[in-house]
Amino acid sequence: MSRFEYAPAPESRAIVDIKSSYGLFINGAFTEATDGKPFKTVSPASEEVLAEVSEAGPADVDRAVKAARKAYEKVWGPMAGRDRAKYLYRIARLIQERSRELAVLESLDNGKPIRESRDVDLPLVAAHFFYYAGWADKLEYAGAGPDPQPLGVAAQVIPWNFPLMMLAWKIAPALAAGNTVVLKPAETTPLTALAFAEICQQADLPPGVVNIITGAGRTGQALVEHEGVDKVAFTGSTAVGRAIAKTVAGTPKKVTLELGGKAANIVFEDAPIDQTIEGIVNGIFFNQGHVCCAGSRLLVQESVYDEVLARLKRRMSTLRVGDPLDKNTDIGAINSAEQLARIRELSQIGEDEGSERWSPECELPTQGFWFPPTVFTGVSQAHRIAREEIFGPVLSVLTFRTPQEAVEKANNTPFGLSAGVWTEKGSRILWMANQLRAGVVWANTFNRFDPTSPFGGYKESGYGREGGRHGLEAYLAH
């Protein structure tokens, strides 16, 4: 139960103009799909239909790849880096100018709280275009040799958890390096990518440099398999990543994969307790836990277990679940009925396997897809909720006694995307950071992102890095 009552503070959606139906963005223009069925995208908070979107079939994929190829060969590849940079700067500025509109649209289509889409997603989206714009005319200094060359046409398939941010992570470095792209957003969150297509038009980006095709798994598969594609970049589940790695086997296609995670967030007894509780909450409840690097396994040193748990539960009781467009909302809607079913299933398995489940008292809206912030205690390493990615606001708590035990438990997973360490002792932080087999280690913070900072996984969390000059290398031949 909330300690204070808040008056509703809804952000207006009047700023967004959603069309009733959208075509595909190919060769600089919106066109009708030729061989796919249209589908609807809904607001997960209300199940209201927002728009009808086209499904790109194989013929549409082919058109998009050909448009990208032509643009690569005739315009974008030969263009001076200086001019590619200016286009990317223009895009960054247009995103900033339209950021409020894009944030509202993102929250409507994805279900994430406006507080996060406005204060986290959109600033980072613009920042990625700014950062990579500056690389476009400096590629020879990026560490990929003296004369790095673009790869050609990049096929990019992105997930629904950060629709516009994942688009920026993919498109900005690809274009800076001189590639052209065909991007497929997730079927449940296509609207901001289509708004981005308009931004490409406003920026006068040459036709074919960016192509956006909507659809589900089949469209993505057709895109990844297309022979005209030189590079595949995918963010999503490990299962699909594995399938893509098999698909590209034996082809000349380069591939980078950002896949799942099951991050350990490790709390030592000397951790700064207030910041730590905020960090735990941010680690797992940010974006409804729809984060591949979410701190979904909390490892607490036994000596402070009781205190951490009590404070965590108290803090969780103040989290506000509800309307994503309300500025006071901390936790928005689960992105889809399908995802909600998976979260429910795994949570039930957690109970069935003997873990104790707790959620604060919290009234969920009757329409839409909702799941309360949830914590499981008494979790062992063998439990499925400690091994499988849940991708929802569900935290599993384990304990440890020694730093060595914490390391062993943290590394005991096929994933290796991220980890958190909470302690005041600097030498221990660096020791832990050395031992943890994860691509990102946050010490006394969690879920921080920045375009200058490489991000990506070890082991089955995929290969390649996004962000920084390392993210650029993924789009360059050297």
Next chain:
Amino acid sequence: MPTKSDPARLDVRKTYKLYVGGAFPRSESGRSYVVSDAKGKFLANASQASRKDARDAVVAARKAFGGWSARTAYNRGQVLYRIAEVMEGRHEQFSAEVASSEGLSISKARAVVDASIDRWVWYAGWADKLAQVVGSSNPVAGPYFDFSLPEATGVVAVLAPQDSSLLGLTSVIAPAIVSGNTVVAVTSFERPLPAVTLGEVMATSDVPGGVVNILTGSATEIGPWLASHSDVNAIDLAGITDHDEATELEAASAENLKRVRRPADEDWTESPGLSRLTQYLELKTVWHPIGL
């Protein structure tokens, strides 16, 4: 190798074995196969490694990984340089084996051995420079200290080049181990002898047992077991010349998302560049708040 120095004396011929976990076992399968020189003359019976040998080698490599990757870069560089030193002392033996294996004149074989030794020296120098060249300090927009460091990816399976028995082998093993990975290498099938001698060099040059494991035998037979092995983190397909075979190995490697180095036309005499070195690296980014 038979030596020709004293016609009155009968040679002591060498038994060529596998090199696994710092020891020199024969294949557990008890198999061996005939190795001939370029003209078809019998040279030796080499051990023919089996699936079990490959698995034993992966176990040895995994066991060695923690210690090897935790060594200081300075120390790893010295160990690699030590390999070059010990090879130099065995120059004649390597030259004779390369000459007979690859059908080269002795002077050309000597040049190959020179290049192989020099390559170890080149990679030795990278050990303590990698983090400076490949890592970064990241100017994030906020009060955080944020840096990225390269780290070894783990156990690397290497299907070594078929033609270049020593220089090619060196060129695929050295970049993997210099950063702290451990290696299971399947040698050239028809030209395995220099590889066995390289194993003997490893055993006597401060390389911890298990860091490099050398299997003589068929990459076609053993490759699929290594590609599908869940405790192998990366695979180098340099020695696979058949496209379909390479495709199958790459597809099998997808199961645990191994890092795959695809086969390519490579000139082993050229300066290798950094791409093979960075192929077996992960990049770890560490964030910490800055404040009072």
